[in-house]
Amino acid sequence: xxxxxxxxxxxxxxxxxxxxxxxxxxxxxxxxxxxxxxxxxxxxxxxxxxxxxxxxxxxxxxxxxxxxxxxxxxxxxxxxxxxxxxxxxxxxxxxxxxxxxxxxxxxxxxxx
Amino acid sequence: xxxxxxxxxxxxxxxxxxxxxxxxxxxxxxxxxxxxxxxxxxxxxxxxxxxxxxxxxxxxxxxxxxxxxxxxxxxxxxxxxxxxxxxxxxxxxxxxxxxxxxxxxxxxxxxxxx
Numbered sequence: 001x002x003x004x005x006x007x008x009x010x011x012x013x014x015x016x017x018x019x020x021x022x023x024x025x026x027x028x029x030x031x032x033x034x035x036x037x038x039x040x041x042x043x044x045x046x047x048x049x050x051x052x053x054x055x056x057x058x059x060x061x062x063x064x065x066x067x068x069x070x071x072x073x074x075x076x077x078x079x080x081x082x083x084x085x086x087x088x089x090x091x092x093x094x095x096x097x098x099x100x101x102x103x104x105x106x107x108x109x110x111x112x
Numbered sequence: 113x114x115x116x117x118x119x120x121x122x123x124x125x126x127x128x129x130x131x132x133x134x135x136x137x138x139x140x141x142x143x144x145x146x147x148x149x150x151x152x153x154x155x156x157x158x159x160x161x162x163x164x165x166x167x168x169x170x171x172x173x174x175x176x177x178x179x180x181x182x183x184x185x186x187x188x189x190x191x192x193x194x195x196x197x198x199x200x201x202x203x204x205x206x207x208x209x210x211x212x213x214x215x216x217x218x219x220x221x222x223x224x225x226x
Contacts, residue, residue, distance in 0.1 A: 033213065042218040043156070043202060048211040056211040091155060099144050099163065099212050105155035 002026045004104035006092050012110045016081050021107045023075045023092030032075045033093040033101060034067065036060070043091065049075065082111045114139040116203050118217035125193055126225050133188040133220045135203030143205040145186040146214070147177055150200040159201075162186060173197070198224045 005024045013019050025032055034046040047057045049067055066078045075094070079086055089108050093101040117136045125131045137143065147159040160171025167179040177188045186203060203217040 031212070035214070035216075043204075043214075043216040045213045045215065048213055050211070056213060093214075095212070099206060100146075100158065100161060101212075101214060103148075103156040 004092055004094055004102050006090075006104035006107050008107060009105065010108045010110070012112065013082055015084060015111055019079050019082055019109065021077045021079075021090050021092075021109070023077075023094075023104055024073055025075055025092065025094030026096075026102055027073070029094035029096050029102075031055075031095045031097075031101075032067075032069070033095075034077045035091045035093065035103075036088040037091065037106075038085075038088045046077075046090075079109075082109075084111050087111045114141075114143060114205050114207055114215045116205055116215055116217035118201075118203055118220050120220045121218065122221045122223065124223045124225055127195055128192050130191050131189065131193050131197075131222065133201050133203075133222065135186045135188065135217060137184050137186065137203070137205045139184075139205060139207060142208045144208065145177075145179060146204045146206070147171065147175070147186070147188050148202045148204060148216075149173075150202065150219075152199070156202065159188070193222070193224045195224050195226060197222060 007022045032049040035043050037043045047061045048055045064080045068076050089106045091106045092104040095101045115138045145162040148156040160169050162169045162179045170176045200219045202219045204214045206212045
């Protein structure tokens, strides 16, 4: 069964460093999303992406964040200069044209 | 805008007992509704979804949920829980317009006791 994959599973970085979180969505899906979950809190929407551009972003998704689909299979989330409060689990999701999103297993980002 | 409320942050229940996890939502437009389960250190797995039609929806692992439009609720139930059901459960909605982003509730930690 096709699934969304994410790498790495855990990323540790120093404050101020850039990180790139990688996702491989299900191959025929057209819509892509990033969510984050700070420890003990709810899952929050960050950004949606369709047709090679951002279709919606939340207030959390400021200028430090960017997304890209560099090669037609990967979908990346870049944080330019990480802050302590960026520590969270980041989930990638994708969907075809219907409404069900399929989630990856997540990347745990720890900023020291 | 949409919001989802899961009033119970934790629900302890004995094995083989029934359980209900509550979810209420607020939205000015029609929504689809979902329940996801998250086992420790894992991702989100879809339990069930309501799109249209019958208001009683059956999902995986013996779970079911009932959509009540007048009460804007989508409570999750299981008649007899197992130890393996111990996990975090999230209710989510997505509006039937726009980007179909999900709005999640704060989650309910179900702890099944032996």
